[in-house]
Amino acid sequence: MNTKAQERVKKLKRINKWAFSSKEAISDAGLSYYELNLLLHEGHLMKEERGIFVKKLHANSETDHYAVALAQLGEPSALCLWSALVLHDLTEEAPSNIWAYVPYEKTTRLKIKTVRKRNPQWEIGIESINGIRVTNIERTLIDILLDRKHFPEVQAYKIVMDAIRVKKTNFQKLYAMAKKLKADKRLKRDLLILEETHVSFM
Secondary structure (H helix, E strand, C coil): CCHHHHHHHHHHCCCCCCEEEHHHHHHHHCCCHHHHHHHHHCCCEEECHHHEEEEHHHCCCCCHHHHHHHHHHCCCCEECHHHHHHHCCCCCCCCCCEEEEEECCCCCCCCEEEEEECCCCCCCCEEEECCEEEECHHHHHHHHHHCCCCCCHHHHHHHHHHHHHCCCCCHHHHHHHHHHCCCCCCCHHHHHHHHHHHHHCC
């Protein structure tokens, strides 16, 4: 590998995500379109639709479609609700769409279930799993309890109880997350019912 090729690979490593847009490659790593094409030719990258690149090492991963979807949506965005449940191994159901939070003003023609929020609170309960931005377990469960549009009460309760049963989280953490999201008063009844139900089955 010659010096220029080594420099291109070095720049590529500056990108901490394995699926990214050409815009991110230019702004985050200083790569030019010419260098991106050379990296493609050299086998370091694969190109997806809509100008999204995937690092070859991670191609065909079980979660590559999530990374590609978030790269297409751009920042800020994060997997949520059903997609977050899948990533955290909290459901065996496979949603037909990828679910992601986006800013309220964001529009897209992509085949992604975008959930728009006026105040998504990006600084609370968002983590990165293998470079994929996703609501953490506690944020996911609290969001599900709050989202009666997509999760009826019985279904939401079952999802939370299943997560508690397999010890993915606990009520102390759920109460703490509800408080951070300023939803503790709204969910006080729900969490109390769930906690009493859990105790009765112990």
